[in-house]
Each structure stands twice: as structure tokens, then as C-alpha cells.
Amino acid sequence: MLSKERTLLIVTDIQGKLASLMFQRDELYRQIGIIVEGIKALDIPILWIEQYPRGLGPTVPEVASHLEGYEPLSKKTFSSLRDPWISKRFSEIGCDQVILVGIETHICIHQTAMDLLSLGIEVQVAADAVSSRTESNKRIGLEKMVNAGVIITSVETVLFELLEIAEGEAFKKIVKLVK
Numbered sequence: 001m002l003s004k005e006r007t008l009l010i011v012t013d014i015q016g017k018l019a020s021l022m023f024q025r026d027e028l029y030r031q032i033g034i035i036v037e038g039i040k041a042l043d044i045p046i047l048w049i050e051q052y053p054r055g056l057g058p059t060v061p062e063v064a065s066h067l068e069g070y071e072p073l074s075k076k077t078f079s080s081l082r083d084p085w086i087s088k089r090f091s092e093i094g095c096d097q098v099i100l101v102g103i104e105t106h107i108c109i110h111q112t113a114m115d116l117l118s119l120g121i122e123v124q125v126a127a128d129a130v131s132s133r134t135e136s137n138k139r140i141g142l143e144k145m146v147n148a149g150v151i152i153t154s155v156e157t158v159l160f161e162l163l164e165i166a167e168g169e170a171f172k173k174i175v176k177l178v179k
Contacts, residue, residue, distance in 0.1 A: 002124065002161045008095035009039045010080060011067065012049045012102030012109060016057025022103055022131040023138055029062040031129040031155045032101050034177045036066040038159040041173040045093050048072045049080045051108065079111035081119075097122045099158055101129035106141030113150050124151040126158055 013019075014032060022028055039046055050059060050072040058064065059072060075083035081090060098116050100109050100123065109130050113123045125145055132138040146152055153161075159174050 002097055002099070002158060004042055004044055004162050004164075006095055007044050007097045007099065007162065008090070008093055009035065009044060009046045009099045009101065010049060010112065011036065011046060011063070012080060012100065012112065013051040013056075013104070014059050014063045014102050015050055015053065016060070018056055019060045019063075019103060021133050023133065023135045024131060028103075028129065028131045029060065031126070032063050033066045035099070035101055035126060035129050035155045035158060036063075037177050038155075038170075038174045039099075039162075040066075041170040042159075042162050044162065045095065046070055047080070047086070047089065047093070049086065049102070050074050051078075052076050078108050079115045080108070081112060081115040096120070097124070099153075100125045103130065104132040104137065104141070105130045106132050106137040106144070110141045110144055113145050114148060117149055122151070123149075124153045124158065126155050127152050128154050 048067050048070045053074055073086050075086055077083050080086050098121055100113060102109060116123045127142060132141060142152055156178050163171055
């Protein structure tokens with residue numbers, strides 16, 4: 001099970017025109033907004049990643065609006081961990097459980113998950129908060145990750161697993177988010 005003290009959320013590459021081409025993009029944006037707000041309510045660290053923003057543009061406003069107060073980290077590699085600055089930042093946080101959300105499932109999410117697994121990190125991918133341009137590429141990405149040992153989950157499962165108890169301000173906020 002996920003633990004607040006051991007967990008990190010990585011939000012990956014929801015940028016510009018590419019994000020607008022994602023399979024079920026409106027639901028993707030909505031679910032990412034929910035998980036980001038829930039993770040913030042739980043005071044869990046977040047890494048916000050952008051793939052070559054000079055070329056792809058910034059994170060779409062529907063997602064960036066939930067990340068106010070955070071600074072995006074730029075990369076050119078497909079795996080976030082292959083970028084030295086992001087890898088260093090990840091090491092400084094020191095979590096051994098990572099939740100991945102973003103795009104594209106079969107490329108950047110998949111490659112980041114593989115690198116995390118190689119470090120002995122428990123990786124969970126919220127299937128309702130990742131996507132690819134096609135449904136088949138999303139499915140293939142998820143299948144490959146499952147076969148490698150990644151845990152596939154959902155936004156609500158993540159948030160209630162981290163809550164552990166049905167009381168307090170975080171609980172009230174998360175219940176409002178998922179309604």
C-alpha cells in the first residue's frame with residue numbers, strides 16, 4: 001500500500017498541442033487535476049515535468065492551474081530519470097514509492113516507470129490519469145508496465161489509500177474532489 005511518508009507524484013508532459021491530441025483528453029485533464037489537488041491536500045511531494053517546452057509549449061492551463069507554486073522541470077529525454085537534473089531532484093526527495101500520471105503512456109510514462117523499477121522503486125500508474133494519442137498505445141503501454149511489475153491503479157484508489165482514515169481536512173477535501 002502507498003504511504004504518505006514514502007510517496008511522490010510525478011506529473012509528466014501534459015503540454016501544448018500534443019496534450020490536445022490525447023485519447024479522452026478532457027477526462028485525462030480532469031483526473032490529473034483531482035490527483036494533484038488530493039496529493040497537495042495530503043502534503044505529498046510533486047515533481048512537475050515538461051518535455052522540451054520550447055518545442056512542445058507549456059503545460060496546458062487545465063493542468064498547470066493545479067500546479068501553481070510548483071516549478072516545472074524541463075527534459076529532453078523520454079524517461080524523466082535520464083535527465084541528470086530531474087534524477088538529482090528525485091534522489092533529494094528520497095521516496096521509494098512513485099505515482100505516475102501524464103502522457104504518453106507508451107513512451108515517457110513507460111520509460112520513466114522502467115527506470116524507476118530498475119532503482120528498486122515501487123511504481124504505481126493511475127490508469128485514468130495517463131493517456132496516449134491512441135487508445136491502443138495507451139493499452140499497450142499499460143500492459144508492458146504491468147508485465148514489468150508496475151502496479152496499475154486509479155486516482156480514487158491512490159487518494160483513499162493514502163488517506164487511510166475517513167476524517168480530517170484532507171479527507172473532506174478529497175471527498176469533494178472525487179464527487
